[in-house]
Amino acid sequence: MAATRRLVNTVAVITINHPPVNALSSSVRHALVEEFGKASKDPTVEAIVLNGSNGKFSAGADIREFGTSAIKTVSLEDINGTIEASQKPVVAAIEGIALGGGLELALACHYRVADIQSRVGLPEVLIGILPAAGGTQRLPRLIGIPAALDVIVRGRHIPATEALNLGIVDEVVQGSAVDAAIQLAQKVIGLPLNKRRLSTLRISSNLNMEDFLDTTVEKTKKQFRGAQAPMACIEAVRASVLLPYHRGVEKERQLFLSLWATGQPQAQQYAFFSEREAAKWSHPSGARWYSEEPKLVRTAAVIGLGTMGRGIVISLSKANIPVIAIEQDAYQLEMGKKAVNSLLEREAEKLKQQGFSPGSKLASVHFTLAFGELQDVDLVIEAVYENMELKKEIFRKLSSVCKSNAFLCTNTSGLNIDEIASVTDRPNQVIGTHFFSPANIMKLLEVVRGQQTSLTTIATAMNLGKILGKVTVLVGNCPLFVGNRMLGPYLEQASYLLEEGCYPETVDRAMEEFGFAMGPFRMMDLAGLDVGWRSRTEKGLTGANVPQGTPARKRLGNRYSPLADLLCESGRFGQKTGKGWYQYEKPGGRTARPDPWVKDFLQKYRKTHQIKQQPSNQEQIVERCVYALANEGFRILEDGIASCPEDIDVIYNNGYGWPKYRGGPMYYASFVGLPKVFNTLEKYYKANADVPSMKPAFLLKKLAAVGGPPIKEWRLQVGKPVNKL
Ligand SMILES: CCCCCCCC/C=C\C=C\CC(=O)SCCNC(=O)CCNC(=O)[C@H](O)C(C)(C)COP(=O)(O)OP(=O)(O)OC[C@H]1O[C@@H](n2cnc3c(N)ncnc32)[C@H](O)[C@@H]1OP(=O)(O)O
DSSP states (O other), X not given: OOEEEEEETTEEEEEEOOTTTTOBOHHHHHHHHHHHHHHHHOTTOOEEEEEEGGGOOBOOBOGGGTTSGGGGSSOHHHHHHHHHHOSSOEEEEEOSEEETHHHHHHHHSSEEEEETTOEEEOGGGGGTOOOOSSHHHHHHHHHOHHHHHHHHHHOOOEEHHHHHHHTSOSEEESSOHHHHHHHHHHHHTTSOOGGGOGGGOOOOOOTTHHHHHHHHHHHHHHXXXXXXXXXXXXXXXXXXXXXXXXXXXXXXXXXXXXXXXXSHHHHHHHHHHHHHHHTSOXXXXXXXXXXXXXXXXXXXXXXXXXXXXXXXXXXXXXTXXXXXXXXXXXXXXXXXXXXXXXXXXXXXXXXXXXTOOHHHHSOOEEEESOGGGGGGOSEEEEOOOSOHHHHHHHHHHHHHHSOTTOEEEEOOSSSOHHHHHTTSSOGGGEEEEEEOSXXXXXXXXXXXXXXXXXXXXXHHHHHHHHHTTOEEEEEEOSTTTTHHHHHHHHHHHHHHHHHTTOOHHHHHHHHHHHTOSSOHHHHHHHHOHHHHHHHHHHTTSSSTTSOTTOOTTEETTEEOOOHHHHHHHTTOOBGGGTBSSSBOSSTTOOOOBOOHHHHHHHHHHHHHTTOOOOOOOHHHHHHHHHXXXXXXXXXXXXXXXXXXXXXXXXXXXHHSOOOGGGOOHHHHHHHHOHHHHHHHHHHHHHHOTTOGGGSOOHHHHHHHHTTOOXXXXXXXXXXXXXXXX
16 A cells, blocks of 8 residues: 555554655555545544655655656645645644655655654756645745745755744654654644644745846856756746746646756656666676675775875764774874864764764774774775875785785775786785775765675675765776776867867857866866876876887877977976966965966967867867767777766766766766767767777667667676676
8 A cells, every 4th residue: 555544542644655765656646545535534542643655754755657657646745735725723743754756745745753863855957857745836935035035046955943943834843753742732622723834824025036037047058067957946936926836736747847848857756776786786797786685884094194094084084983093103103183073073063963973973093003903804995195105015914914805995986906906915905996086075976896805895895885875876997097097088088179279168168057066177177187187197107207209299100289288397286376278366275367478388389390270169179088988888888897877977966067967978978879979989980090089989880870779778788797898
């Protein structure tokens, strides 16, 4: 039964029962209509409590129903209308989550009681839509326009205590929300309900409301560049000010339908489900996530307290895993300790505000210089800087100090996991954990399996990612793994565009208008240009080891752009030196301004090398950069480094500032049409045979030849995941 009913004295308790998250599918909606109908008519029932089974109120509408005919059967807004109009008081007992349609249902009830651990929210905007069962009309009537806009446009999950302060719930309890709701229901039997029916309330508004909404539109446009859902949310809230409730609901529905027509919800919902699928990892051996038990990680250690190490320590502590943090000397240890402690204080403050004792949520961090103290930890994450020899030295030490069943992880953004594992006594227990900076904030974790990494090690690292609250994707071992490997051809195209007449700000603007959080040049300035320079120098692509007579713009017969090397030779490393592709207010400054020096430098460079000026327009810039990125994604699939296109998209959506409303680079290629992507790349490559990264990947060619099937059918063409490297 999708909903059940039991009687406690004169209170009917109706329970939504649709595991795992009590999504309000068509069957649940039918069951709710039936159970409410019965409870309303039953003369022995004086009040009703609504809750969800398994400690979860509801995660809202069943997202899989959008775009199908099921969504049209029994509207949730009609159910909400019936509940609100009930002559018997209805109390929502919120446990766990009341999200989206789940909160809208609770808002239709006359009272709301929540347990202290629960979270409420209207996160529809995160899947490209807006609350469409009266939420945009009821919430502003309950908590006012500014607070409602914040909740609806940001889509965040609100902890129960904050929900109480905002006025979204009436009571927060430490114990059972259902028991408390039954008590409240008994207390309010016979009291007037008019003021509890949110749709009938008037919004307290003043003359400045229109100005306030207009300002919010402008701010939101800048913040969520290109995303349509946040704008639709504001327009729906505006309707709550200007229109009576029922016309506001009509507007909400119209906005929902016009959003659907943009294609953005479909891309964001694909991204939502792809993230969940990524956790269900598969291995070339055929093993899958359900066949392997992860080991429990009770204690962990982090080696290196630079930016990455600090973030990883915080993540572990927040997940209640006690950490030993190691540095190489007393000064570095003290610096690291200060930084970690100050971040932990901030976390503790947040917890206090949410009504929790920080001691119960944040695990201890012990700082030391002594490797010997690692003998009992279950798992170590090495997070020193990217240097193979240094990493090997540390892994040799770990191998001799750590207990034999400890797992050894390396936080690297592209070094060979097998080479690192080879110096240990347990290559099967070595794995890459590529965190993204700042590691306590960024959602993505690339878990990199080596040739000898055991399935237990994979299961443990994937499970650790989940415990840390990360979106975790398993990938194979190749230089730079998935995300950074794809950046290569993308950045290469960005540099060629400069050689041909564009400027950093033109390219960045095009990519940011496409939706990227940051264009390629601002991103390089942020990351530090010296990192890539060091790596190119080690590979002999620049510096003293380049063979005599090598043309400035060729390496091994292929096109090469030395622009970034030349900037570094002038001491321009990006934000850290106050100068890079842009100029900044000071070293470490963050505000990028176009630099006349760079303009002059580029003009002289083009003249020196007699490069024909043909600056690309916005569309051409986007095509070249994005198709180069996706093309490498196809190669990664061919090589078995990613097991499906969805994994690649999850990586880009969560680690590289790709606009989620475009689904990810592979989804976008599919959306544009694979034949078009193939033809564009083929044309470019025919004219530029010295740019091999633009040669269309074999898999792309194969899929384009059959007309570009939907992304979920690509697996059939890729075949079983095998690591060909
Ligand atoms: C003619 C057309 C008319 C159009 C009119 C339209 C009228 C529409 C009316 C109402 C609209 C309401 C809008 C909504 O309510 S949209 C949904 C809003 N809710 C959300 O966005 C919540 C999404 N879910 C989450 O954030 C998380 O899943 C969470 C609930 C917090 C649980 O997290 P966690 O414990 O980490 O578990 P998972 O994320 O792994 O989820 C477990 C499985 O449940 C599936 N899931 C989750 N939420 C939903 C959902 N809302 N619908 C369907 N399925 C859902 C998830 O995919 C996992 O599945 P699996 O185990 O198979 O991987």
